[in-house]
Amino acid sequence: MIAKTPKPPYYVVIFSNLRTDDDENYSDTSDRMLELAAQQPGYLGVEHARDELGITLSYWADLESIRMWKEHSEHVLARNMGRSRWYKQFMTRIARVERDYGFEKET
Amino acid sequence: MIAKTPKPPYYVVIFSNLRTDDDENYSDTSDRMLELAAQQPGYLGVEHARDELGITLSYWADLESIRMWKEHSEHVLARNMGRSRWYKQFMTRIARVERDYGFEKET
Numbered sequence: 001m002i003a004k005t006p007k008p009p010y011y012v013v014i015f016s017n018l019r020t021d022d023d024e025n026y027s028d029t030s031d032r033m034l035e036l037a038a039q040q041p042g043y044l045g046v047e048h049a050r051d052e053l054g055i056t057l058s059y060w061a062d063l064e065s066i067r068m069w070k071e072h073s074e075h076v077l078a079r080n081m082g083r084s085r086w087y088k089q090f091m092t093r094i095a096r097v098e099r100d101y102g103f104e105k106e107t
Numbered sequence: 108m109i110a111k112t113p114k115p116p117y118y119v120v121i122f123s124n125l126r127t128d129d130d131e132n133y134s135d136t137s138d139r140m141l142e143l144a145a146q147q148p149g150y151l152g153v154e155h156a157r158d159e160l161g162i163t164l165s166y167w168a169d170l171e172s173i174r175m176w177k178e179h180s181e182h183v184l185a186r187n188m189g190r191s192r193w194y195k196q197f198m199t200r201i202a203r204v205e206r207d208y209g210f211e212k213e214t
Contacts (some may be wrong), residue, residue: 001125001159001160002123002124002125002160002197002198003123003194003198005198005200007119008167008200010203012121013118014121014204016109016110016154016193017109018207019108020212025156029196034122035132037115039164045124046170047160048162049156049157049158049159049160049161049162050156050158051156051157051158052108052156053108053109053156053162054156055154055155055156055162057121057123057162058160059212066180072181072197081206083212087210088211088212089109089209089210089211089212090109090209090210091110091112091207091208091209091210092207092208092209093119093121093204093206093207094111094113094204094205094207095202095203095205096202096203096205097121097200097202098201098202098203099200099201100198100199100200101198101199102196102197102198103190103196103197103198104193104195104196105127105190105194105196
């Protein structure tokens, strides 16, 4: 659930979104995009949560990997559907992870 | 719900977490931390979502603001409670937002 990313630096695409009521093809397309993203060069992992707000974090080795995934033809089609149907509002942020630290409870 | 952040560059603290079953004082402390963070110098906004995974994104003007918030005495106490009681696992990532773009549906 929490992505196992390598030592920084690496990159993250933060996709924060509010959905419309239009669910047609949303889940299938969303699943397909996660599956497809995971096959791309430079992909490091993904994390996702939603209640009212949806947040998807995808982690990448470098900006070039992010650019290539952005231009992937199936991803372009999905994004166009997103704008026209599924999302009321979104913000995409591209950021360079400079430091990270984790914690896991001993069981 | 989606934070209105300024033009990049700015910083984000990505807090991805899995909770334990221990809810005692969790909501109150969580609300208090959001309230307190919003009063700190350099604070730019926050976004939060949870289903199984919880993701909290807090946005900051610079690394110094993040460091000062990390050292805030009430925040230190809350983090200690987090490790001992509320979180099974978490990862904190500090990243520099280099680019962003948004979309809002015309109504």
